[in-house]
Amino acid sequence: MLGVDPGLTRCGVGVVDAAAGRRATFVAAGVIRSDPLQSVDLRLLTISREFDTWLDEHIPDVVAVERVFAQHNVGTVMGTAQVAGLAMVAAAKRGIPVALHTPSEVKAAVTGSGRAGKAQVQRMVAQLLRLAEAPKPADAADALALAITHLWRPAGALQGGERSGGLTPAQRAWATAEQAARKR
Amino acid sequence: MLGVDPGLTRCGVGVVDAAAGRRATFVAAGVIRSDPLQSVDLRLLTISREFDTWLDEHIPDVVAVERVFAQHNVGTVMGTAQVAGLAMVAAAKRGIPVALHTPSEVKAAVTGSGRAGKAQVQRMVAQLLRLAEAPKPADAADALALAITHLWRPAGALQGGERSGGLTPAQRAWATAEQAARKR
Numbered sequence: 001m002l003g004v005d006p007g008l009t010r011c012g013v014g015v016v017d018a019a020a021g022r023r024a025t026f027v028a029a030g031v032i033r034s035d036p037l038q039s040v041d042l043r044l045l046t047i048s049r050e051f052d053t054w055l056d057e058h059i060p061d062v063v064a065v066e067r068v069f070a071q072h073n074v075g076t077v078m079g080t081a082q083v084a085g086l087a088m089v090a091a092a093k094r095g096i097p098v099a100l101h102t103p104s105e106v107k108a109a110v111t112g113s114g115r116a117g118k119a120q121v122q123r124m125v126a127q128l129l130r131l132a133e134a135p136k137p138a139d140a141a142d143a144l145a146l147a148i149t150h151l152w153r154p155a156g157a158l159q160g161g162e163r164s165g166g167l168t169p170a171q172r173a174w175a176t177a178e179q180a181a182r183k184r
Numbered sequence: 185m186l187g188v189d190p191g192l193t194r195c196g197v198g199v200v201d202a203a204a205g206r207r208a209t210f211v212a213a214g215v216i217r218s219d220p221l222q223s224v225d226l227r228l229l230t231i232s233r234e235f236d237t238w239l240d241e242h243i244p245d246v247v248a249v250e251r252v253f254a255q256h257n258v259g260t261v262m263g264t265a266q267v268a269g270l271a272m273v274a275a276a277k278r279g280i281p282v283a284l285h286t287p288s289e290v291k292a293a294v295t296g297s298g299r300a301g302k303a304q305v306q307r308m309v310a311q312l313l314r315l316a317e318a319p320k321p322a323d324a325a326d327a328l329a330l331a332i333t334h335l336w337r338p339a340g341a342l343q344g345g346e347r348s349g350g351l352t353p354a355q356r357a358w359a360t361a362e363q364a365a366r367k368r
Contacts, residue, residue, distance in 0.1 A: 041272035045272075045276035045277055070261050074254040077265075081262045082265055082269030086270070088225035092226055
């Protein structure tokens with residue numbers, strides 16, 4: 001599972017593996033950077049090529065990308081959306097399915113609360129992946145959180161079915177956050 | 185000169201050639217469509233491949249893309265931004281420079297007024313390219329307008345210099361619109 005926390009200046013990428021019993025294992029994490037002094041087209045090209053490298057190296061089953069909303073930070077949202085689009089195309093051209101998850105879904109999946117703070121998400125990522133400390137920078141940890149989120153998605157939420165029994169508290173919070181996001 | 189009027193459902197593409205004396209000649213125009221029933225990653229992949237085809241066929245000197253602002257239509261702006269990003273990357277990976285122009289710049293360049301209506305822009309595109317009627321659909325005409333805009337950009341405006349003398353009324357309007365856009 002490869003997670004992408006899109007951004008034009010810093011884009012987090014994180015890879016986790018699903019061992020038996022859906023336990024997540026850390027594989028790799030990093031940040032793709034582009035030079036703010038370059039023109040946007042060259043920055044996007046740099047990032048696009050890095051996505052190709054990550055996908056060719058790790059050959060994930062799914063690419064999980066943070067869903068970008070137009071209401072977010074107006075100053076950076078266009079670049080963020082463009083980077084998310086490049087991640088989607090990099091996956092699609094390899095036949096790899098793409099999943100979009102909202103920040104609330106990620107927080108809910110990783111911490112059990114859709115309103116958790118950044119630091120709490122990062123602590124939980126470290127704990128869940130049995131790392132001594134959260135991967136730095138935060139973008140890398142956020143990308144890992146996205147990958148974990150997709151790994152732990154409740155089957156009922158994705159299939160739109162009524163399988164709400166048997167969910168963990170985190171999975172119930174995830175489903176609630178997803179329902180809220182769908183109403184937007 | 186290849187112009188792109190980005191959009192996820194309909195993306196206009198127009199190619200004009202610059203004959204001697206900067207007179208624009210129509211080369212080709214069309215619309216790239218993607219299926220709204222498909223997932224966004226597959227739609228973006230379709231569009232990305234179409235950009236590749238257009239650029240490989242026409243080998244433009246410059247790709248002019250409409251600048252997308254976050255304030256625009258919230259429902260479609262993310263897809264529009266992503267398609268604009270793909271056009272930029274398609275150009276950048278071929279070493280083709282990218283120019284971004286605002287809708288006001290396009291209107292000013294083509295009609296002489298940054299506040300011209302859609303229909304007026306389309307009529308002027310037909311007239312400037314000596315076509316019997318405006319290319320349909322409107323997205324194709326808008327893409328041609330973008331290409332014309334880049335062709336006619338006033339040298340002073342691009343270089344940030346003080347060459348304001350000798351501009352046509354349309355070029356002065358263009359420069360004014362560009363200055364306004366830079367202040368946003």
